[in-house]
Amino acid sequence: MGRRQILESAITAKSPEALGDLYSQWAGSYDNDLLNEMGYKAPATTASIFQQFHTDKVGTILDVGCGTGIVGALLSDSGYPAIEGLDYSDAMLHEAKKKGVYRELFQADLNKTLTVANDRYSALISVGTFTFAHVGPEALHELIRITRPGGVICFTVRSEAWNEHGYKGFTEDLEAQGKWALLDRQTIDYIEEEHSTCEVLVYRVS
Numbered sequence: 001m002g003r004r005q006i007l008e009s010a011i012t013a014k015s016p017e018a019l020g021d022l023y024s025q026w027a028g029s030y031d032n033d034l035l036n037e038m039g040y041k042a043p044a045t046t047a048s049i050f051q052q053f054h055t056d057k058v059g060t061i062l063d064v065g066c067g068t069g070i071v072g073a074l075l076s077d078s079g080y081p082a083i084e085g086l087d088y089s090d091a092m093l094h095e096a097k098k099k100g101v102y103r104e105l106f107q108a109d110l111n112k113t114l115t116v117a118n119d120r121y122s123a124l125i126s127v128g129t130f131t132f133a134h135v136g137p138e139a140l141h142e143l144i145r146i147t148r149p150g151g152v153i154c155f156t157v158r159s160e161a162w163n164e165h166g167y168k169g170f171t172e173d174l175e176a177q178g179k180w181a182l183l184d185r186q187t188i189d190y191i192e193e194e195h196s197t198c199e200v201l202v203y204r205v206s
């Protein structure tokens with residue numbers, strides 16, 4: 001399967017098992033395919049936005065849907081010392097471990113309740129995980145629960161998924177309920193080869 005077909009299969013997967021199988025096959029060539037061949041811009045841009053809002057380098061950050069660890073490596077290069085990673089795919093976590101930048105890596109399904117304590121993290125970052133056939137807006141409840149009050153949550157949503165999966169109403173309802181406050185929203189280039197964009201949202205948890 002070529003890289004365009006793999007990406008297409010990732011956003012049209014019919015079940016978590018099918019998606020997991022796909023990432024198992026893709027893990028070894030994922031970084032080269034996306035970063036070098038397809039122009040995956042979102043990690044660098046999002047890491048840069050995150051750094052504007054999470055300037056405290058003392059607390060622990062969780063990279064949500066860390067994949068092979070592209071985002072963790074960027075944050076580590078920028079001097080963040082305490083980064084953990086969560087992903088559904090053991091194969092992607094295996095690749096992330098090789099980067100040597102995460103204090104801890106663990107397998108979890110963001111579509112379920114997480115076995116993580118309330119207020120555990122100072123900040124969360126998530127790139128490329130809120131998209132079709134992956135994770136939907138309902139998972140934001142758990143992300144808020146595991147972030148300490150005052151902490152930052154920065155995440156991307158593929159722009160078509162933002163429009164089709166009700167993210168606007170969902171995120172605004174959470175704000176109306178006093179769960180978090182919007183700090184920033186931008187539309188950025190996502191994957192150059194497919195001319196796609198994603199939304200980057202930054203919230204402060206209440």
Ligand SMILES: C[S@@+](CC[C@H](N)C(=O)[O-])C[C@H]1O[C@@H](n2cnc3c(N)ncnc32)[C@H](O)[C@@H]1O
Pocket residue numbers: 019023043064065066067068069070071086087088089092108109110111126127128129133134135
């Ligand atoms: C496009 S990759 C992004 C990985 C990394 N953040 C990056 O930017 O390269 C999406 C990741 O989400 C993970 N994922 C998909 N569904 C998930 C779920 N339900 N729970 C946790 N991780 C999930 C996949 O295993 C994959 O590693």
